[in-house]
Amino acid sequence: MRPEPVFPALQPAAPFDRCERAAVYKAIETRRDVRDQFRPDPLPDDLVMRLLRAAHAAPSVGFMQPWNFILVRSPTVRERAWQAFSRANEDAAALFPPERRDLYRSLKLEGIRKAPLSICVTCDPDRAGPVVLGRTHNPRMDVYSTVCAVQNLWLAARAEGVGVGWVSIFEETDVRAILGIPERIEIVAWLCLGYVDELYCDPELAVKGWRQRLPLEDLIFEDGWRDNP
Template sequence: MSGPAPASPFSEDEKQAVYRAIHTRRDVRSNFLPDPIADDVLRRLLLAAHHAPSVGFMQPWNFIVIRSPAVKIQIKAAFQRANDEAAQMFPERQRKLYSALKLEGITETPINLCITCDRQRGGPVVLGRTQNMDMDLYSTVCAVQNLWLAARAEGIGVGWVSIFHDDDLRRILNLPDQVTPVAYLCLGHVDKLWSQPELQAKGWRSRLPLDDLVFADGWGQTPDTCPAET
């Protein structure tokens, strides 16, 4: 069936399941279990990512599934080099806490996944990308979020590792020039998740109040009312 279908709301249970996945999703760096991820589960996660919205329906993503211990060791070394540099960028009062944070599970998880953006996908002119050339990158990030929420529903922990030099990922994963690495993810079963974001729990930063972030009809214009958080 190719035409429009009824757009009825979800049942109350279905809605609560969606919101639960959103509110309990975590960036996981530890507490991974050694259990392998079944192929059918991985397929469902990738299919969820592949159903993300994309501007002009360009679908610019690719998924590099990494199971090789040798590749993971190279990735871990690239992370460590970049992380040592990053620690020196923070003020001294933050540096000790930063160094104590566990920021990756590269060699502890059965699957690493690099989600990339092919910046030539769809050709030189893509519907919806005619003025903003970064819409392909934004579309790929939507694929990351789809996969993350699906993983939460499956009991799979996901950790996004962003502390790399781009050239290192390109070299290790043999990426073509037109392909940009968007997200490097560590995937594994977990039996525990933080009740709040780990960086908040460990004192790095707190969630900003929603009311401070909502404007009306233009930047800085406070709305008369903002829906209360529940």
């Protein structure tokens, strides 16, 4: 007869105290996407590992943990990534109407060059085998899980005084070629990390007039979908 598995003791589910709760909400509410304000001084290795441990503690469907983290410190590799971004950025600018194009080009997106560290976060759909608990009817759950890891890293970085910028303007084939990523691996995020002296009080795109935060009450439905007025 197989022995019954021994599970560790459960931990209390009590709420955090007031100061702990305030710290969590402060990290959420003051997190910003940094585009151009990075300092060049490197991040200590132990700090980077704390951020990666926070990312690795993210929830994942079927506990598949599909993420990998490619650390990019080489100026040569980052310059190749910036060139790929620059080409894609020009293509993106052409998609906006003329009255938005100048504003788009005025948004400085220099994180790849300025930040001392980039992290390419990927998703391995085969990590837990062909049938994954919780992914049987939604194959995208592995990617959603990886995005949770990105959010964990971002909030931990805010608590550590580290700025993060998510660069999404790439041709995927360019990033694969630069980093040697296999075809079966999905590229989820290119993150730029570095110390910053200041953060915007509100999201930069709101401050610069690109788009404003939507009213929360317009986004909450009960017991079913309704069309927004």
